[in-house]
Amino acid sequence: MSRTPTQSPQGSQQAVQNGGEPVLSHGLKQRHLSMIALGGVIGAGLFVGSGVGIAAAGPAIVLLFMGTGALVMLIMRMLGEMSAARPSTGSFSVHAEEEIGSWAGTTSGWMYWLMLCAGVAAEATAAGTIMHTWVSFIPAYGWVAIFMVFFCASNLTAVKNFGEFEFWFSAIKVTMIVAFLVLGVLGILGVFGSAPGTSHLTGHGGFFPTGAAGLAAGLLTTISGFAGLETVTIAAAESDDPSRNVARAVRTAVWRIAVFYIGSMAVVVTLVPWNDPKVASAGPYVTVLDRLGIPAAGTIMQIVVLVALLSAMNANIYGSSRMAYSLVNRGQGPRFLGKVTRGVPAAAVLASCVFGFAAVIAGIVWPTTVFAWLLNIAGCAVLVVWSIVCLTQLKMRRRLEREAPELLSVRMWGFPYLTWLAFAAILGIFAVMAANADGRQQLAGTAVVVAALAGAGHLKQRRDDRRADVTA
8 A cells, every 4th residue: 555645654753745745854752652642531520520420320320431431441442553553643534544535534533623623722721720720810811812822833833842742741740640549548548637438439329320221421522531532542653663653652542441430430429429519510639639638739730730731722722733634634534634844743733722722712702603613513523533433443453464464563452343342332421412402403413514524524535536537
C-alpha cells in the first residue's frame, strides 16, 4: 500500500518533502507519547463530571466504569493494532477510508474534528470561569481569549511544544490521582478516622439505588469521560519511531484506565454517601478530600481541574488540526487547510481554533440552542467513531494477515469475537440513548450530520472511481 501524504519515513526529525508535498515534523519522543496516553485518561470529566454519574447511578457507577472501561480498552487495542501497522496522522480516518471507503473516512474524521473543537470550547469556557473566580478583574471570556491565543500560538510553533505541555500537564494529573488513591485507601482502612466499611455501598438505597434508569443516565456520563483517548494514535505519526512508540503507548494506557477510573470511583463511593449533594455540586474528589480532613481540598482540586481543562484544550487543538490536515490531504476538505509551515499544519491549527472560539461565542449568545445542539452532536460523535473503528479493524486485520502479517506488532485480543462484542456494545449504547427523550434528540441531530458527511464522502468516492475508470 502506498504511503499517504501524512506519513513520512520513520526517524525523520524535521519536515521533509514527500513527492513535493510538505509533511509534518517528527518532534515527539516516546516519553511524550507515554504521558499523552497516560494523562489522556485523566480529564476534567473524571475529576468533576463523574460526580453527575455517581448522583445518577449511585455505587453502581463502579460497574458502569468497569463496563465502559472494558469497551475503551478494546477500542484502544484496535487502534493500537491498526496504527502500529500503518502509522498515519489521520489514524482511524485513514484506515477507514482505505478499508471501507471514502464515506467512512470522511464521516469518522470530520465527526472527530467536530467533537474535539466542541471540546475546546467547553474546556476553555470552564477554565475561564475558574480563573475569573481567582482574578475577577478579567472577565471569564477574557480568560477564554487568553487561553485560546496561548495554545493556538504554542501549537503553531512546533509539535514538540504540544508534547512538552502535555508531558507536564499529565505529570501533574497523574501525581494527583495517585495521591488521591493512596489517601483514599488509607481512609478506607480507617487511618483518618473510623473505617466506613460497606455502609455507603449497601446503605442509602443499596448498591443499585436508582435502578435501570439511573444506570442508563450514568452510562452516558461515563462514556463522555473517555472521549479523546484516540489522540495518542494521531500523535504517534509525529514521533521518531511511530510503529514502536504507538504500540508501547497503547499497551500502557489500557491497564491505567482500570487503575485511575475504576479505582478512584471505588474509593469515592466507599468513603462518602453517593447521595451527598456535594458529590455532584463540588465534585467527588473534593467531597472525599474534605471527608478525610485534607486542608484546602477545594482549592487543590480547582487547580487540578484547571490543569486538566488546559491539558484537554491543548490536546484537542492538536488532535483536531492533525485530523483536518489529514482529511484535506486526502481531498476531503478545503485544500488551503493543508498548508504546512515549518512542519506544522498552520492553517488547520488556525481553523480549529477559530471554530472553537466561534463555539465559545455561541455558548454565550445561544447557550440553549446552537451551543447545546453542538455539544449534543459532539457527545454522540465518539460512539460514531468507535463503531467505524470496529468495522475498519475487522477488515484491516484480515487483509494484513494475508498480505503483511509481520506488521501486526500489536494484535487485538480475541479477534474477531471481542471486536464484534465491542461493536454490539456500542449499538447497545445507542439503543439506551434512544429509550429517552434527550437521547433521541442527540441521536437525531447526530444522524443528520452523519448522513451529510457520509453522503459527501460517497460522492467523492464515486467521482474518484469514475476518474480511475477514465485513466485505466
